[in-house]
Each structure stands twice: as C-alpha cells, then as structure tokens.
Amino acid sequence: MSIKGKAYIAGIYEHPTRVALGKTLPQLHAELAKGALADAGLSKDDIDAYYCAGDAPGMGGIDMVEYMGLNNVRQIDSTETGGSSYVLHVNHAAQAIAAGHCKVALITLAGRPAADAKEGVMFRMGGETPSSSGFEAPFRPSIVNMYAMCAQRHMYEYGTTSEQLAWIKVAASHHAQYNEHALRREVVTVEDVVNSPLVASPLHRYDCCVITDGGGAVIVVAPEIMKKLKRPAVKILGAGEAPKHLMGGKVDLTYSGARWSGPKAFEEAGVTQKDIKYASIYDSFTITVLETLEDLGFCEKGKGGKFVSDGNLISGVGKLPFNTDGGGLCSNHPGNRGGMTKVLEAVRQIRGEAHPKVQVPNCDIALAHGTGGLLGSRMGSATVILGNQDS
Amino acid sequence: MSEAKPKAKVRAPKINHETKAFWDATAQGKLHVGKCDDCGEHYYYPRPLCPFCFSDKTRLALCSGNGVIYTYSVTMGKEPYTIAYVTLAEGPTILTNIVECDFDKLAIGQKVKVVFYDTGEGSAVPMFTVA
Numbered sequence: 154m155s156i157k158g159k160a161y162i163a164g165i166y167e168h169p170t171r172v173a174l175g176k177t178l179p180q181l182h183a184e185l186a187k188g189a190l191a192d193a194g195l196s197k198d199d200i201d202a203y204y205c206a207g208d209a210p211g212m213g214g215i216d217m218v219e220y221m222g223l224n225n226v227r228q229i230d231s232t233e234t235g236g237s238s239y240v241l242h243v244n245h246a247a248q249a250i251a252a253g254h255c256k257v258a259l260i261t262l263a264g265r266p267a268a269d270a271k272e273g274v275m276f277r278m279g280g281e282t283p284s285s286s287g288f289e290a291p292f293r294p295s296i297v298n299m300y301a302m303c304a305q306r307h308m309y310e311y312g313t314t315s316e317q318l319a320w321i322k323v324a325a326s327h328h329a330q331y332n333e334h335a336l337r338r339e340v341v342t343v344e345d346v347v348n349s350p351l352v353a354s355p356l357h358r359y360d361c362c363v364i365t366d367g368g369g370a371v372i373v374v375a376p377e378i379m380k381k382l383k384r385p386a387v388k389i390l391g392a393g394e395a396p397k398h399l400m401g402g403k404v405d406l407t408y409s410g411a412r413w414s415g416p417k418a419f420e421e422a423g424v425t426q427k428d429i430k431y432a433s434i435y436d437s438f439t440i441t442v443l444e445t446l447e448d449l450g451f452c453e454k455g456k457g458g459k460f461v462s463d464g465n466l467i468s469g470v471g472k473l474p475f476n477t478d479g480g481g482l483c484s485n486h487p488g489n490r491g492g493m494t495k496v497l498e499a500v501r502q503i504r505g506e507a508h509p510k511v512q513v514p515n516c517d518i519a520l521a522h523g524t525g526g527l528l529g530s531r532m533g534s535a536t537v538i539l540g541n542q543d544s
Numbered sequence: 545m546s547e548a549k550p551k552a553k554v555r556a557p558k559i560n561h562e563t564k565a566f567w568d569a570t571a572q573g574k575l576h577v578g579k580c581d582d583c584g585e586h587y588y589y590p591r592p593l594c595p596f597c598f599s600d601k602t603r604l605a606l607c608s609g610n611g612v613i614y615t616y617s618v619t620m621g622k623e624p625y626t627i628a629y630v631t632l633a634e635g636p637t638i639l640t641n642i643v644e645c646d647f648d649k650l651a652i653g654q655k656v657k658v659v660f661y662d663t664g665e666g667s668a669v670p671m672f673t674v675a
Contacts, residue, residue, distance in 0.1 A: 287557030287567065288589040291669045292641045293619070298627045301617035309615070309652045353619040353627075401587035401595035402577070402636025404629055406615060530639070 159251035161379040162387040164193025165497045168367030171336045173265040178210050179220045181263035189370035194382050202228040202255035206238030208264050208488045228255050234533025235525025236490035241535040244392035246373040256375040263368035264488015298353035299529030303406040304440040317458030318439040319346035322359050324466035329479025331508040336363045337483045360439040362481035369493035385504040386542040393417025398531040410534025411448035418536040426450050431502040431513045433495035433521040436480045468511040477511035492523030517541045556663035567667040575670045577636050579605035588636035608633050609658035618647045630672050644673040
C-alpha cells in the first residue's frame with residue numbers, strides 16, 4: 154500500500170525559544186502541540202493519534218497524552234531513531250491514515266539541553282547495550298568524534314577537503330541571517346569555518362550544529378480533513394526509512410542509511426532528484442550533509458565535495474537550495490534532534506511561507522531527510538518527499 | 545601479545561555473562577573477535593549468534609593484534625586523545641584508541657599493533673600503537 158496522496162501535513166509549529174529556562178519538557182511538548190493545532194485550524198479533541206520519540210518524558214506517548222489532555226487518541230507510536238524519528242513519524246502517521254486507523258495525527262519533539270546544562274543536568278543516552286557498555290565506551294566516543302571519523306575516511310577515499318565541507322556551513326549561514334529566531338545569524342566564510350578551532354579532527358567548531366532548546370510539532374491529516382481546512386495543502390508523496398550499523402565489523406563510514414531510505418522515497422513519490430526544488434538535509438555536522446546528498450543521489454558517490462562548493466546549496470544562487478531556515482548548523486537543533494525542523498522548513502517552502510529572501514520560486518516538490526544516532530556507528534535514516542496540492 | 549600496562553587511567557568496560565570471556569582474556573593480553581564455524585566469518589563485537597548467518601556455532605577467535613588504521617580523529621582538549629577504527633588482520637574493523645605515538649603523524653592505512661591497558665578490575669582495554 155502506498156501513502157502517496159493519502160495524507161497531508163496540515164499544521165506545523167516551531168518553538169521560538171532557543172534556551173528554555175523556566176519551561177519543563179512536557180510543557181514544551183504541549184506548547185508545540187498547541188501551536189501546530191492553531192496553525193492547522195484544528196482543536197485538541199480532533200487529535201486521534203499521537204507520535205513522539207525518546208525525548209518525550211516518562212513512558213512517552215502515554216504520559217504526554219495525559220499531560221496534554223488528549224482524550225480521543227486511539228493510536229500512539231513512540232518509535233525511537235534519534236534525531237530522525239520525526240521524519241519517520243510523518244511516514245508512520247501517513248501509513249496509519251492510509252490504512253484508516255486515524256485521521257488527525259500529532260507529532261511532537263521537544264528538548265532543553267541548553268537549559269539542562271545551565272542547571273547542571275547531564276545529558277544521558279538510553280539503556281545499556283554490548284556496544285555502548287564495553288566495546289565502545291572505554292574509547293571515549295563523543296558525538297563529534299564519531300562524525301569526524303566519517304569525514305576523515307571520506308577525505309581519504311574521495312579527496313574531500315575541509316574547505317568543501319565548509320561550504321555547507323557557509324550556505325546555512327547565508328540562510329540563517331534572515332531567520333529572526335536563529336541562534337547564529339552571522340554570515341560566515343569558508344575561511345571562518347576552517348579557521349575555527351578544531352573540535353575533533355578534521356571537524357572544526359563551525360562544522361558542528363548548535364545546541365538549542367525548544368522543538369517542533371507537525372499535524373498529519375486525512376485528505377477529507379485537509380479539504381475542510383484553510384491552510385495550503387502539503388501532500389505526502391513518498392517516504393523511506395532504514396537503519397544502518399557496523400555490519401558485524403565490515404565497517405564503511407563513507408555512506409549513510411540514506412542509501413536505502415532515499416530510493417524507497419523517490420520510488421513511492423514517483424519523482425527523481427531533478428524534481429526536488431528544495432531539500433531539508435539533516436545537518437548535525439557538515440559531513441552529515443555531504444554523505445547524505447551523495448546517498449540520496451543528488452550527486453555521484455564521492456563527488457559531494459564538489460557538489461556543495463561555490464554556493465550550490467544557497468537559495469537563489471545554487472541548484473539545490475537546502476536548509477533555508479539556517480538548519481541545525483545555524484538556527485536550531487532542539488533537544489539534539491534535528492529531524493523535526495527539517496520537516497517544518499520543507500512544509501514552509503511548499504506553502505510559500507519561507508522567508509522571502511530564501512523562498513524557492515514555484516516550490517512544488519521538496520524533500521526532508523533525517524539522520525538519527527551516530528553516522529560513525531549506528532543510525533536511523535528517514536526520508537520524506539512532500540508536494541503541493543497539484544503534485 | 546604484550547603485558548597489560550598497570551595504573552593506566554582507562555574507563556573499565558561493563559561486563560556481563562555474554563562478554564565476560566572476552567574481557568577475562570584481555571587481562572591475559574589476548575584480543576579476540578567472534579568467529580562463526582558455520583559461515584566462517586570473523587565478526588566484532590563478539591556475540592553468541594553470528595550476525596552474518598545467525599548460527600549459534602560461534603566462538604572467540606584469538607587475534608594476532610595486528611591491524612591498519614581505517615579512520616581516526618583526534619579529540620582536542622587539555623589532553624587530546626585519538627579515537628579510531630582499526631581493521632584487524634583477521635578482518636573485522638573495531639573501535640579503539642591510538643596511543644603512545646605522535647598524533648600529528650597518524651595516517652589512514654598505517655600499520656598498528658595492540659597494546660593493553662589494565663583497568664584494575666580484572667580486564668584490560670585493547671588500544672593500538674604504531675607498529
């Protein structure tokens with residue numbers, strides 16, 4: 154069964170905060186839900202399905218539907234694939250709607266790592282596994298060095314340079330200057346990026362995303378609901394998802410799970426890379442974007458460095474405008490999970506509601522991609538392709 | 545194989561019944577990978593069911609301790625350290641640290657050999673240095 158045309162994104166909301174001192178985690182989730190409902194023109198009682206991931210407190214869905222007073226929910230899904238969860242949730246919600254299980258699905262993401270740090274609360278990953286406890290933890294893997302090792306290998310195999318990676322940050326910064334909520338709005342140059350301090354070689358500080366609080370919410374609805382609403386229809390055309398891991402020791406860090414999630418999404422949507430007018434690409438680090446663009450087929454494997462150079466990702470300048478909100482690299486990476494904001498900006502682009510300086514003309518088809526977990530070990534990849542009413 | 549170095553500041557692994565034999569052997573300066581007697585694959589990390597063919601005819605296989613750097617990254621800070629994936633002579637690529645050498649001269653493809661760091665808790669952590 155295909156989800157193509159069976160479900161629509163009717164409401165979105167991104168929390169304007171970047172440091173959520175004074176707000177609790179469930180409170181953020183609830184504020185986000187309220188914002189997305191208002192955007193859609195729906196009420197709380199319309200929601201009959203709820204999706205959340207590991208960022209939701211307590212038992213996730215069960216706790217949050219109670220907190221938010223959602224009394225008509227008949228399906229919950231708390232699939233956890235790290236930062237890509239919310240892209241995957243769009244797919245799962247569309248599948249549930251297409252199968253007739255629900256009509257109005259709410260997805261929320263919230264986090265407060267910046268506020269937690271100020272309050273002395275340590276960030277913790279979940280339960281113990283053989284990999285996390287014994288075979289990896291003694292070697293001090295960090296989020297940055299587990300991506301840096303991918304960059305190092307990509308450079309070795311394909312000649313990718315730090316300057317090429319820097320272009321990804323440069324493009325994001327060009328977009329962020331127009332986003333009043335972006336944490337970092339200053340436009341940076343390739344030199345600024347490669348001269349910023351090394352965090353874990355070969356990645357510099359400006360190769361890394363921001364750490365912010367807040368979050369986002371999405372409401373996915375059945376076609377008959379969408380027809381009654383006043384917001385521009387954003388049709389879900391296709392989606393794909395796949396985990397990727399260390400393959401029992403046959404390690405290859407030069408590609409991501411997008412190698413599998415991408416083709417599935419393109420096939421279901423019935424479109425090709427050339428049809429994509431705008432792409433939201435998960436940007437925890439510059440290398441994440443580079444490998445993902447290759448894996449999604451926007452360029453040949455190994456040619457990502459050349460593809461992203463010279464402003465090719467800058468709206469109005471290059472061939473593939475990406476992350477026009479400033480992305481995780483400059484604007485927002487709430488709760489250390491960037492998949493939600495990838496969906497939100499893709500919806501704004503289809504609606505024609507991105508900032509005028511970065512809005513892609515006639516943006517009828519857009520793609521959003523999430524990468525959760527660690528590119529250097531195990532991850533969950535998720536791709537969704539969206540279109541306007543006529544797509 | 546080398547003797548485990550005493551008093552090194554290393555984070556001890558958490559050990560359970562599935563991983564105990566592997567870690568007990570490290571205290572004797574021995575590095576193992578998983579080996580499947582059905583499909584013949586070497587794999588890492590070791591686990592009771594083969595991740596390639598799901599056979600339970602698996603065991604620990606002793607490694608030579610030789611390998612090459614697949615990739616690495618130097619994490620900056622007061623005391624920089626190098627995390628790496630090393631491809632063992634037996635096949636599997638494993639997460640580790642590169643130690644006791646000039647980090648500025650490291651390169652992918654470089655030959656390395658195992659060196660054990662005693663945790664003081666009945667195990668030793670297998671790291672690698674330039675061969």
